[in-house]
Amino acid sequence: MANTVEFELVAPEELLFSESVELVVVPGAEGDFGVLPGHSPLISTLRTGVIAVYENDTVNRRIFVSGGFAEVTPERCTVLADEAVALESVNRSDVEERVEADRDLFDAASDDDKENAAAALAVSEALLLALDTVGQA
Amino acid sequence: MPNLKDLRVRIDSVKSTQKITSAMKMVAAAKLRRAQEQAEAARPYSERMDRMLGSLAEGLPTGAGGPELLAGNGKNNVHLLVVMTSDRGLCGGFNSSIVRGALQIIRRLLDEGKEVKVLCVGRKGRDILRRDFRSLILDTFQDLGKKRLSFADAKTVSDRVLSMFEAGEFDVCTIIYNRFQSAMTQIVTPQQLIPFRASDESQADDASDSVSSNDSQKAVYEFEPDEQEILEDLLPRNLSVQLFRALLENAASEQGARMTAMDNATRNAGEMIDDLTITYNRTRQAFITKELIEIISGAEAL
Numbered sequence: 093m094a095n096t097v098e099f100e101l102v103a104p105e106e107l108l109f110s111e112s113v114e115l116v117v118v119p120g121a122e123g124d125f126g127v128l129p130g131h132s133p134l135i136s137t138l139r140t141g142v143i144a145v146y147e148n149d150t151v152n153r154r155i156f157v158s159g160g161f162a163e164v165t166p167e168r169c170t171v172l173a174d175e176a177v178a179l180e181s182v183n184r185s186d187v188e189e190r191v192e193a194d195r196d197l198f199d200a201a202s203d204d205d206k207e208n209a210a211a212a213l214a215v216s217e218a219l220l221l222a223l224d225t226v227g228q229a
Numbered sequence: 230m231p232n233l234k235d236l237r238v239r240i241d242s243v244k245s246t247q248k249i250t251s252a253m254k255m256v257a258a259a260k261l262r263r264a265q266e267q268a269e270a271a272r273p274y275s276e277r278m279d280r281m282l283g284s285l286a287e288g289l290p291t292g293a294g295g296p297e298l299l300a301g302n303g304k305n306n307v308h309l310l311v312v313m314t315s316d317r318g319l320c321g322g323f324n325s326s327i328v329r330g331a332l333q334i335i336r337r338l339l340d341e342g343k344e345v346k347v348l349c350v351g352r353k354g355r356d357i358l359r360r361d362f363r364s365l366i367l368d369t370f371q372d373l374g375k376k377r378l379s380f381a382d383a384k385t386v387s388d389r390v391l392s393m394f395e396a397g398e399f400d401v402c403t404i405i406y407n408r409f410q411s412a413m414t415q416i417v418t419p420q421q422l423i424p425f426r427a428s429d430e431s432q433a434d435d436a437s438d439s440v441s442s443n444d445s446q447k448a449v450y451e452f453e454p455d456e457q458e459i460l461e462d463l464l465p466r467n468l469s470v471q472l473f474r475a476l477l478e479n480a481a482s483e484q485g486a487r488m489t490a491m492d493n494a495t496r497n498a499g500e501m502i503d504d505l506t507i508t509y510n511r512t513r514q515a516f517i518t519k520e521l522i523e524i525i526s527g528a529e530a531l
Contacts, residue, residue: 100273100277102277103274103380104271104274104383104470105267105271105380107273121453121454122454134450134451134453135284135285135451135459136452136453136459137453137454161459161462161466163280163281163284172274172278172281
């Protein structure tokens with residue numbers, strides 16, 4: 093059996109990532125889990141967090157997801173993300189702007205929209221946090 | 230005999246119309262390509278979503294007891310129809326064929342004594358439906374995806390549908406949209422979203438007595454947190470995805486229909502210009518001949 097697992101990351105608007113990897117760590121709703129080849133079949137929801145893709149025992153890619161689902165079989169790992177951002181492709185000031193914009197929206201939102209705005213704000217803040225954590229590592 | 234000047238003006242105006250229609254055709258062709266690419270890009274997600282939903286639904290006892298989005302709420306009285314049309318006209322039979330399909334469904338449901346509610350996506354459909362069924366239309370979504378259709382657009386529609394469903398305002402939800410087949414053909418497609426019809430549901434008819442055996446033969450997936458909870462997350466998500474897919478198909482169809490319509494219009498304008506030019510030349514010739522005859526007969530008279 094191959095010693096890699098097919099990892100696919102799909103956002104509603106496009107297929108973002110599809111290749112063979114050695115290990116991928118996914119932020120599951122009840123804790124992060126790593127997927128190696130031969131993982132037992134699993135379906136899980138995701139929490140907001142960072143997917144780490146390993147190559148040669150080091151992380152070579154980190155992708156922020158705001159939530160979604162993961163389906164794991166022995167051969168592949170499919171992540172359906174609500175929103176996915178590759179951390180190496182964003183710069184900090186853009187994210188800061190986004191946090192600001194979401195905060196403004198949250199402040200301006202009426203009671204009906206408060207919940208949605210809060211969710212959006214939480215996501216962008218988490219993205220900023222993820223970015224900072226990676227920067228330090 | 231037609232006036233020469235009038236003819237000339239007429240030819241000019243048809244010519245400029247032709248320029249407009251051929252430009253619109255070109256724009257539609259470019260937009261069509263983009264819309265198709267987008268629809269293509271969105272396909273993997275919905276395919277994988279289907280697969281996941283399939284493996285989830287397999288493990289669930291079918292019939293009553295499942296989540297309402299999947300199994301329905303057991304009633305069949307109030308129907309919600311989401312009619313997807315375009316915001317703009319000049320796209321041939323695109324809007325009218327959707328509306329015709331929608332009207333058929335509405336009439337049939339009303340004849341069966343059901344209650345019908347309509348949500349319009351796109352201004353054109355609302356305008357036409359308003360003539361006959363003004364009272365049924367609840368709301369209209371306009372200017373969705375004016376620049377580029379995003380998932381958030383589909384989400385606004387699905388959020389509305391979901392909150393209505395949770396409030397018990399309808400029992401069955403059907404969307405009607407144009408499925409894109411080619412630039413020439415679009416197929417009006419009604420699709421039932423709530424209760425959700427999985428494509429391979431028919432084989433699960435012996436669920437009641439075989440839950441245990443069912444479990445033993447599939448028993449492949451672990452679920453985190455648990456099946457029920459995942460399903461509760463996944464089903465609303467699936468609704469948005471289905472709506473998004475329909476919106477994308479519809480957008481591609483719209484551009485395809487517009488391209489074809491504008492191609493026809495350009496061709497018709499060309500034919501008209503040819504006809505008018507012939508008439509113009511004949512008339513001009515006739516005038517010259519007439520003048521010559523007048524001069525000659527005048528000279529002869531001297």
